[in-house]
Amino acid sequence: MSAFIQGYTLGLAYVMPIGTQNIFVINTALTQRRSRIWLTTFCVFFCDIVCALACFYGVGGIMQSSRWLQLAVLGAGSLVVMWIGFSIFRDKSTLEGDEGKSELSAAKVFTTACFVTWANPQAWIDGSMMLGAFRTSLNGADGARFIIAVCLASLSWWVVMPTVVSLLQSRINNKVFRAINIICGAIIMAYGAKLLVSFVRLAAVMFG
Template sequence: MKLTYFLQGFLFGIAYVAPIGMQNAYVIDTAIHKSRSITLKTALITIFFDITLALACFFGVGFFLEKSILLKNIILALGSISVIYIGISLIKSVPDDLNETQINESISKIIIQCLIVTWFNPQAIIDGTLLLGGIRATLVNNISNFFIFGTALASTAWFLSLSTIVSFNKNRFNKKILRIINLICGTIILLYGVKLAYSLFKQFF
């Protein structure tokens, strides 16, 4: 029975992170344009924030955002500005030779960017709380631990696989394909940022 709930958590986790979103777009872009060491760091940091977000949702942190309108609006404002900036930067970037784009980035910059594309989205926290919190409500305590462990493992497997596969195959991409990927990833992230800004706008109008 415990294995069954673990597998259910794993499958849920894959379904939860697989759709192309801010995290996937950022990891894909990093894997294409940066060195493998930077890509691995980005994947691991993204995994950390994704798992902590899942745990927060599982234990109902979204409840506090619902109760604190000020906190929610602050996160929306900072998140929308930061996400829009990242999206525009990707759209405007022109890919050069891959060997020239593998610029070392500070660990602090990677952490901040991974934090932005994961945690600076209160809607994701609230939606995650409804999904994971709702599932947790149907599970007894000792079983729920296996479910969320499966979810966490799914996040780890997904982002490590995605970053590794893209990183090892990036040399197959020419500049035109890289430019298209930049536009797609940047547009996805930009749209998320606009969505956050719109959510903030609706709070006042």
């Protein structure tokens, strides 16, 4: 199998599972006007490829070697992720036209994209182990093809997924949308709680 195909398939497998990134983009695709959807897509894609490139070149190893850095990111990240989840969980906005929707500011879109992508140190460590392992097994040219394909897979997903969700918006009524918010918010809060548990465990090891 070519390095490009390996990179593309691995990139899709890396980005497609439901997580905070996907839920943030889905929620945006259902509630925001098209320009904000594309801004969100670009911001998440940008954060995603920065994470992938950093993992490919081993920055996760730095985080893995520094317990203080892990502790700081886990602590701050858990609180931010839980707040994002709670905000979605309690959101009672409707789908009745763009004028009824509160528009996310560009700054909030970018900062939220950064948090949902970068707030979990375990993602950096796991990503570094996965992508870094491929880097060690590929030569220079194949390595470049591999990571380019990973980035293209990310781009493909973040363009196609919100587009499909936005097109299906007309089939989703307010009751369904509220249920989606409750489920998605609960999932994100659970992610945040999991990070908080990891923070407590790491703190116990460091200070116990």
